[in-house]
Amino acid sequence: MTATHLADDAIQLTTVRVRHIKLAVSLAVVTVLLALLFALVPRDGQSTFRLGDPASNIDLGSVAVPTAITSWGVLVLLVLLAAWSVWDAVSYRRTPLWLPIAFGALAVFAFLVWAAADGLVPVTGLLFGALSLSVPLIFGALGGVIGERVGVVNVAIEGQFLFGAFSAALVASLTRNPFLGLVAAMVGGVLVAFVLAAFSIKYLVDQVIVGVVLNVLVTGLTGFLYGALLVPNEDVLNRPERFPRIEIPLLGDIPIIGPVLFNQTFIVYLMYAVVAVVAWGLYRTRWGLRLRAVGEHPQAADTVGIKVNSSRFWNVSLAGAIAGIGGAYFTLVSVGQFTKEMTAGLGFIALAAVIFGRWDPIRATLAALLFGFATNLQNLLTVLRTPIPSEFMLMLPYIVTIIAVAGFAGQIRGPAAAGKPYIKG
Template identity: 55%
Template structure:
């Protein structure tokens, strides 16, 4: 059978018309442009400012990798600041050119190129920030802090995926995190056992998820509005109890009950990645398990297939016997429990007492990570780690005395997140029936 010839209309680029006459889609140069912007920033912002310093050719940047006990110690090492930044900038420029050629040839930019560009730019930025400083750049500490700051974001993003893949918008992640933190602190204090607080946290989050499901599914209230209302409700309740019950008797109701650190034998001794990944509390290991299990269940199980069907085309799912609203209710409660578990990180997971508004907007950042990850557990994990890394990067740079103003350091994680969403992801498509109530 011959391929039908599609006529070329006015305005169709000649390059987009192959020999068989079929018109191809428009080429998107979003990724090469993003690389080019990073290259320009590195050239003008990093190399340009360094080269104007007096005695810059003799300045070095020192990096440190030691962090606790390891199999062997990697000594601190120094690199020539200006030369290193120039080499890494040239690498980013070359990657931008290669990405342009790949995109122009209608091929997908490989994942390894994203990794190379990201590492090169981050290393160039760290080298620039530490140039001529007496302080060292603590590489392992930077990564460990980034993972810690990412934990509630990852749990929140997983919660959003479970709910929104089922067709329910979960704006209440912020409230679920906060209520989970509150329940974990109170129960752990009363029982003087942090692991009981870890059990109470997902129950508290599930309660908020149950309210969301009740109003959104049964009464078909606008899901964004009810999510905002639940956030306000939880904030008001926790603030009230914090100012009265918890403040009156902190030792009984709001004492610090930290989870212990669990070291994985052998793995925790690996330099750099060992202390970061395998010297953590049980909550972090539960986070690893949650991401892996959800990734497998969502795309390799009957539950996942039915969940995605409910979120994409509930009417078709109903015709084959899937109980749409029942599944939405239970998945929303499950999502709330996952977010509540993430809230425990703020209290028992960090060894802190409960504080007013201590979730600090992490629920909304988790939503951004979910969208940046395209409603995929692995993608959301990477997005949350990106935000956590950028936030801890600002903290580390402030400690070593970075030339960047403190206001810019505070803005850094949000700027990087916006840049990543606009430059690397662009337009994304949510589940087709997300936020749409279903009536049988």
């Protein structure tokens, strides 16, 4: 036997076949839960979906479908897709990406048909609200991706949201200029990130502990300033000039998605650009290569002349600026003024989107859109008066977060050096 044959035998002996069972189990569980819901709480009548926007030049009108027949018919398709995924797992094959995407879309459609019995689902309004609720999550998730990719776990996204929102409200109120408020929000996010970077990189304090402490500190600080400064002077200091909507001609008239994507404010259009630039820069530029090298192999990056701690410091500051824009969205677009603890823990949802998105900008953006959709779906289900208890409605976004991270994300590995301080030499 030749040496080549021995080497081939050794390679064959080390080959390990892995069953990717977690996705199949998750799809099967969702299918069973929907079947139980349809069987135990049957609903009849017609479910109406309004596809158009009355204010648009192109109105597609409404489509009505029989509730029971459509729900069970779509459930049959879900059973087939779940069985396909199980067969792939048993056969040691990876399930194609289109399958869970199609499964998710069909599952949401089946649930909406059941929920909207003798009711109306405004599709454009549902999607518009979902995007609006996702905007701060997307900025926070992008900040989290950059931070963890460079080796620093950014648990302080919540604090960056809150301080960015406060700074934006204060400056935009004083100057009557929302763009200056946006700049102030970025500065506020950078200040919180600066403290995180200083303690975790220079003084080697545990990054998670620093992030949690910063969240508590910023919550208390903004709460104090709100009561001591903004409340007594509300008309002067807490009436920020808000960004108006800007409709893009022609694109804004596209049915369904036109009003959702192209009749938005400046911050939303900025979000499109930031997602594209970060996704491109992370994998296609020298900056992205160095950032990923520092987060994966800081010793190797150091040996080729990259200043590891300096790179971490400035990229964490950049992440804070991006998260600060998400904070500005609260006061300059959605709410119109600063209120105490107004971010309501969304920074932690953004952190979950980072994990669910596997530390990738595009996937993290899609995860943030999923969580935003779940939050808006909660509001719609309340309006439709579904037989689901109101307490469960409030839990829905967080249940989706837990299922997404624990069920679909599963055992995934983040950047190797994330959370680990680097000591030169």
